Each structure stands twice: as structure tokens, then as C-alpha cells.
Amino acid sequence: MERFKSNLLSTKKTFSSALASISTLQELTALEATFLEKNGLIAQLLQEFKALSPENKRSCGTEFNAFREEIRTAIDAKKNALLLSPVNNRIQSRPIDVTAYKSEPKGSLHPETLAIQELENILITMGFQLAEGPELEQEWYNFDALNIPATHPARDMQDTFWVPQPHHLLRTHTSSVQIRAMQQQRPPLAISAIGRVYRCEATDACHDYMFLQCEGLVIDKNISLANLFATIKTLLQKLFHNNTLQIRVRPSYFPFVEPGVEIDLTCPFCSSGCPTCKRSRWIEICGAGLVHPNVLRAANINPQEWSGFAFGFGLTRLIMLKYGIDDIRHLHSAKIEFLQQF
Numbered sequence: 267m268e269r270f271k272s273n274l275l276s277t278k279k280t281f282s283s284a285l286a287s288i289s290t291l292q293e294l295t296a297l298e299a300t301f302l303e304k305n306g307l308i309a310q311l312l313q314e315f316k317a318l319s320p321e322n323k324r325s326c327g328t329e330f331n332a333f334r335e336e337i338r339t340a341i342d343a344k345k346n347a348l349l350l351s352p353v354n355n356r357i358q359s360r361p362i363d364v365t366a367y368k369s370e371p372k373g374s375l376h377p378e379t380l381a382i383q384e385l386e387n388i389l390i391t392m393g394f395q396l397a398e399g400p401e402l403e404q405e406w407y408n409f410d411a412l413n414i415p416a417t418h419p420a421r422d423m424q425d426t427f428w429v430p431q432p433h434h435l436l437r438t439h440t441s442s443v444q445i446r447a448m449q450q451q452r453p454p455l456a457i458s459a460i461g462r463v464y465r466c467e468a469t470d471a472c473h474d475y476m477f478l479q480c481e482g483l484v485i486d487k488n489i490s491l492a493n494l495f496a497t498i499k500t501l502l503q504k505l506f507h508n509n510t511l512q513i514r515v516r517p518s519y520f521p522f523v524e525p526g527v528e529i530d531l532t533c534p535f536c537s538s539g540c541p542t543c544k545r546s547r548w549i550e551i552c553g554a555g556l557v558h559p560n561v562l563r564a565a566n567i568n569p570q571e572w573s574g575f576a577f578g579f580g581l582t583r584l585i586m587l588k589y590g591i592d593d594i595r596h597l598h599s600a601k602i603e604f605l606q607q608f
């Protein structure tokens with residue numbers, strides 16, 4: 267028992283002086299091995315301890331266990347200190363100057379995202395449900411079901427990106443979502459779809475091969491042009507935050523509506539003519555009309571029972587007007603100077 271006690275004491279002393287002299291991780295690993303490995307100093311002490319009488323075990327056990335714990339804790343603490351010391355040295359040799367802090371530039375939402383969010387909110391408050399369709403679309407949804415059969419000259423009005431898969435294309439307008447929505451829900455319905463469309467065209471300041479459109483479709487009983495005009499006027503007044511804006515309507519032709527119209531808006535940017543409205547005081551906004559009976563039939567809706575209106579406008583163009591963007595190509599240029607303005 268006395269021998270065990272004196273061995274324990276000398277092991278303690280050896281450990282604390284060895285630990286104090288350590289300055290590298292390798293040295294620490296070696297120390298750990300000397301004390302804690304299978305045949306290390308602690309294991310040897312343990313053998314001696316086991317040989318003690320139960321009474322002696324009771325009198326030295328607590329101290330012995332505490333020492334074993336202490337070694338583990340001390341080695342771990344030393345390891346952490348050694349790992350951190352290069353970092354601490356670096357910090358001390360190059361103190362941080364808190365006054366040199368410069369805030370990082372903040373990110374912002376893309377103007378298209380801002381406009382989509384705002385428009386979606388307006389559409390929802392007006393009772394539209396948001397609908398979606400694929401950008402890689404089937405010919406039938408983009409053309410045939412919208413009363414534009416393969417031989418129809420209107421197919422040439424929109425230059426189409428055909429893809430190698432037969433009867434598939436990049437949708438040329440969001441009107442294709444009309445058919446998908448009518449297949450999914452029975453009337454009465456009011457849906458709107460915002461999304462990208464593609465045209466195989468040369469690009470310039472006003473044309474891009476990809477841009478955003480917004481489509482609207484309402485199907486109910488006894489829908490008339492008056493419903494269409496009231497809806498468009500309200501929508502545009504909300505979008506431009508100006509409820510004095512007026513619309514005017516000109517007859518036009520789109521195969522999927524009859525009658526078809528084009529709708530202009532009084533220029534939201536001036537009162538006496540400006541470059542945006544080309545000094546005319548009017549801005550062309552959208553195509554629209556009453557849904558053609560053939561379109562209703564394609565979606566298995568009885569045109570004797572139901573009628574509806576539809577409209578579609580180029581959202582990208584509205585964004586350019588709203589923010590005074592003079593070249594459509596800026597929108598996808600990823601130029602930081604451009605994006606920082608929003």
C-alpha cells in the first residue's frame with residue numbers, strides 16, 4: 267500500500283513536469299502513449315492497485331481514479347491549446363482593426379422577380395388562380411388546341427424553336443397554359459399564368475429570343491367584352507399605381523379569340539407625350555378577346571353553355587417601360603452595375 271502510494275505520487279510529478287515541457291503535438295502524442303497506452307504507466311499502476319487488499323483499495327481508489335481523469339483532461343486541454351496557438355499567434359501579430367470594417371454590398375431582387383411578385387399579388391387579389399405549364403411544350407397545346415392547325419398561316423406569326431423531339435417546341439406564348447388549365451379544372455374558372463416564352467428571332471435592343479408573358483383566362487356564364495375591358499383596366503391601374511389610367515381598344519386578330527382586340531393604355535409616364543409613348547400618349551399593352559368556341563371545344567367545354575375572355579401581354583416589355591430599361595439584353599446580362607440599381 268505504501269509502495270503504491272509513493273508510485274502514484276511520483277507518477278503524478280512525472281506527468282506534470284513532462285506536460286509542462288511539451289511544445290508540439292508530436293511530443294504530446296508521445297506523452298499520451300507513455301501514460302495511457304496498454305502497457306503505459308497508468309496501466310502499470312492499475313496492476314499494482316489490483317493487487318491491494320479491498321480495504322487499501324478503498325483508501326487509495328478515489329485518488330487514483332481522480333488522477334486518471336486528470337491526465338485525460340489535461341492532455342485534451344493541451345491538445346486544444348497547441349492546435350489554437352498558430353491562430354492566436356497570427357491574431358496577435360496582426361491585430362484586427364475594427365474601424366477598418368466595410369459593409370459588404372447587399373444583394374437585391376432582379377427587376378423581373380420584383381415585377382412577377384407584384385403582378386402575382388395583384389392577380390390573386392383580383393380572384394385569379396395562378397397556373398403553370400411547361401416551357402418545353404407540345405405542338406398541340408401551343409398551336410392546334412388554340413385553333414391554329416398546322417396549315418394555318420398564323421403559325422408563321424410566331425417564329426418557333428422546334429426541338430428534335432417530334433411535335434415538341436419551346437412555347438411561343440403562355441396561351442398554351444389556357445388549355446392545360448381548362449383540362450385540369452372545370453368552369454367557372456379564372457386563371458393566370460406568368461412565364462418565359464421563346465421566339466426564334468434575331469436579338470436587338472427590343473427583341474430577345476426569350477421573354478416573359480402574362481396570360482389571363484376567365485370562363486363563366488355570359489362573359490362579355492365588358493368583363494374583359496373592366497378586368498384589364500383594373501389590372502393595369504393597379505400595376506402602375508394610378509387609377510386614372512384609361513384604356514382604348516382596337517379590333518385585331520388572334521386565332522384563339524373571336525372577336526380579337528388589342529388594348530392600349532394611356533401613357534403612365536407623361537401627360538403630354540414622351541419618348542416612351544412615342545409622343546402618342548398611348549402604349550400598346552396586350553392582345554385579348556372572347557375565347558373562340560373551337561378553343562373551348564378542344565378542352566371539352568361546351569361553347570353553348572360557357573363563354574370566356576382571354577388576354578396576354580409581354581411582361582418583359584412592361585418591366586422595361588416601368589424601370590426605363592432601354593435595352594432588353596441588359597436583363598440577362600448579369601451585369602452587376604445594372605442589377606445594383608434595383
Ligand code: DAH
Nearest residue numbers: 439520553554555576577578
Ligand atoms: N398569345 C398572344 C401572343 O403571344 C397574345 C394573346 C393575344 C394572348 C390574344 C391572348 C389573347 O390570350 O386573347 O402574341
